[in-house]
Each structure stands twice: as structure tokens, then as C-alpha cells.
Amino acid sequence: MTLVRTRAVGRSLVLTLADPRRQNALSAEMVAAIERALDAAPKDLAALAVEGEGGAFSAGADLKALSAALTTPAVAGEADPLQALNAAGGRFFARFASLPFVTIAVVDGAAVGGGMGLAAAADIVIVTPRARFALTETSLGIPPAQIAPYLVARLGQQVARRLALTGARLDGREAAAVGLADLYCDSEAERDAALGGLLASIARCAPGANAETKRLFRACAVEPRETYVETAALSFAAALRGAEGREGLAAFAQKRPPAWAKGSA
CATH class of the missing domain: 1.10.12.10 (Lyase 2-enoyl-coa Hydratase, Chain  A, domain 2)
Structure with missing residues (x-):
């Protein structure tokens, strides 16, 4: 199964997360597929736009995989395998946030947990009326550990704390109002025009x-x-x-x- 697809737009790429069965969750397989696409990106790439297929941007962490990993007990004196699993996710977010080219998240559906973190780590975020953000970690009994730096960098401490400590849910307009999104687009045509305009502007830089x-x-x-x-x-x-x-x-x-x-x- 092809988990990501890419298409060229001038000197830019549009990367589509294509695992609708799992709502484009950031599974180990999905992250590896994104990493391979990044490795193959041209050295002079101007921008990378990330979008999701099937009505979702990304459901974030693969909770089934986390539940399976939980069955492996921690061994005294050794690093917890769950710690290593979480650190691997942190390294992925760190790489995405430090990419040399411009990154754009096009959120036209659900962006949950790590999916919301991935959007926050992008340089520019476009949302539509179908966008739904949910910072659900604390409602599951866990902290938004690896995405915290990107939420704080984009939203500031005050707003990031409020959203994280309440398990907040936001629609596209609300996301734009708090600064999580940069551009709110009322329609697909407006979204596509906004993305095209951004890519054209970035190509001039x-x-x-x-x-x-x-x-x-x-x-x-x-x-x-x-x-x-x-x-x-x-x-x-x-x-x-x-x-x-x-x-x-x-x-x-x-x-x-x-x-x-x-x-x-």
C-alpha cells in the first residue's frame, strides 16, 4: 500500500497522506513513508505542502500500536521501550520543523493529537470549514509530550496551556482565531487558490x-x-x-x- 503520494508543482511538492483506513495516523509505517519522501526531495525544493486523503489530515499517534507496545513490560535497569517509541516520534517532528524549505499544512479534515502537532510544526497552516483540531492527549491520560514545543512556538504558552489542559477541540475558524491556522478558506476553490498563491510567492524567494x-x-x-x-x-x-x-x-x-x-x- 502506498501511504504517501507526491506531486510536483513547479519547484514545490504536495505530499498527500493516503491511509484513510486509519485516518492517516502517524504510524511507524506512515512516518517511514514520509521520511522517504523527504529524503527524495530535490535539494532546491521551494516548499512542501502536506495534505490528508479521505476527509482527515491526520489522526495522530497510532493508538492500536501504542496499546500493543504497552504489553511489553519495562525491564528494570533498561530504558522503557515506550520511551524509545516516543523519542522516535519526537525526532520526526524535530526533523519536520527544521526542514530547510517552507512547509505548509493544508488541514481539510480532522487533525488530532500528533496530527495537530504536525500542523503546528509547519511554517504556514491553511484550514477549511471541515478542519477539526483535537488536542486529546490529556483526556487519554497522557501528555502531548513531543508536540509541546511546536504548540508553544505557534500559540504561545498561554493558549497552548489552555488547549492542552482542557483537551480542547477547535473548528477551522476557531483555529484561525487562536493563531493555530494562518489562512481560513471557505471553499475548496479558495483553498486551492490560497495554496497556489503561496507556492507561487515562495518560488520567487x-x-x-x-x-x-x-x-x-x-x-x-x-x-x-x-x-x-x-x-x-x-x-x-x-x-x-x-x-x-x-x-x-x-x-x-x-x-x-x-x-x-x-x-x-
């Missing part, structure tokens, strides 16, 4: 500059201000002296699109 911008945004959240000043200055100088910076300035002077934007709308 230099891939290396976008990757470095994402890195700097992560750095400025954790580095002391004076340290970040030097980090940013080093980044700026390297970019300006690099191939993209030189091409960008030349294209501006010559009133033409830069090389990376040729063919973009």
Missing part, C-alpha cells in the same frame, strides 16, 4: 535565503540578544557574498527575475 531565514528564526528564540546580533551579522554577510545574494542584486539592477524565480508566476 531564494531557497538558500529561506532556509537561512528559518534557521535564524529558531536561533533568535534561544540565543541571548548580543549573541544573536553576531549570529545574524555573520549570516547576512555570508548570504550577500554568496551565489544567491550576488544573483539577487544583479537581477535587481538589471530589472529581471533572479535565476531561481524563472518560470514562477
